[in-house]
Amino acid sequence: MTQPQGLFITFEGIDGAGKSTQARALGAWCEAGGREVVLTREPGGSAGAEEIRRLLVEGAPDRWSGETETLLFTAARRDHLERVIAPALEAGKVVICDRFADSTRVYQGAARGELRAFVDTLHALAIQREPDLTLILDMDPEVALSRGLARRSGEDRFEEEGLAFQQKLRAGFLALAEAEPGRCRLIDAGRAPEAITADVIACAQEALR
Numbered sequence: 738m739t740q741p742q743g744l745f746i747t748f749e750g751i752d753g754a755g756k757s758t759q760a761r762a763l764g765a766w767c768e769a770g771g772r773e774v775v776l777t778r779e780p781g782g783s784a785g786a787e788e789i790r791r792l793l794v795e796g797a798p799d800r801w802s803g804e805t806e807t808l809l810f811t812a813a814r815r816d817h818l819e820r821v822i823a824p825a826l827e828a829g830k831v832v833i834c835d836r837f838a839d840s841t842r843v844y845q846g847a848a849r850g851e852l853r854a855f856v857d858t859l860h861a862l863a864i865q866r867e868p869d870l871t872l873i874l875d876m877d878p879e880v881a882l883s884r885g886l887a888r889r890s891g892e893d894r895f896e897e898e899g900l901a902f903q904q905k906l907r908a909g910f911l912a913l914a915e916a917e918p919g920r921c922r923l924i925d926a927g928r929a930p931e932a933i934t935a936d937v938i939a940c941a942q943e944a945l946r
């Protein structure tokens with residue numbers, strides 16, 4: 738039997754949009770179809786990157802400058818890519834990742850300062866890889882924020898920045914979807930989870946063909 742081709746799918750969107758629930762649902766669907774799946778997340782996803790994650794998500798919102806934060810996210814991503822994502826794709830697996838480089842483009846590149854050139858240069862040097870398919874879960878930040886903060890976990894460094902920040906993020910993700918229609922699909926996440934999952938699976942089905 739020939740090995741299937743690896744497929745790299747990422748979920749993106751503002752905090753509290755339901756990415757992790759949808760990532761799990763897509764993983765289960767892929768496995769039911771006989772594919773080997775690696776379900777992972779950023780920041781984190783490998784032992785070293787999970788350690789860097791703690792530096793990023795805990796503490797005061799102004800703990801790092803935008804540049805330092807971008808370096809930390811990129812360091813975590815590089816480790817995750819080397820040790821988890823790239824080997825899994827080479828082995829023909831489906832890798833489903835909750836956030837990837839688009840989060841850095843939008844959070845550090847646009848919403849937290851004008852650092853897009855810095856972000857893009859670092860990505861070109863240290864990461865290079867883009868997903869085969871990116872599912873952007875779009876929803877009203879007011880709804881998402883009420884959900885996100887309800888989950889208080891000690892990891893609220895970004896959520897604590899409020900509604901105006903989340904609205905900037907949403908605009909950033911919408912702009913990204915428009916700029917990269919070949920890779921990105923925009924999904925209305927303000928609906929029942931089952932309806933969102935149906936759209937997620939339809940997009941994945943297309944990519945798996």
Ligand code: TYD
Nearest residue numbers: 752753779780810836837840841844895896
């Ligand atoms: P995550 O665990 O996905 O949080 P949530 O489940 O609330 O969406 O990510 C933690 C925070 O890190 C989140 O607010 C988004 C932010 N983030 C960035 O700012 N840049 C990045 O490159 C990534 C991957 C995440």
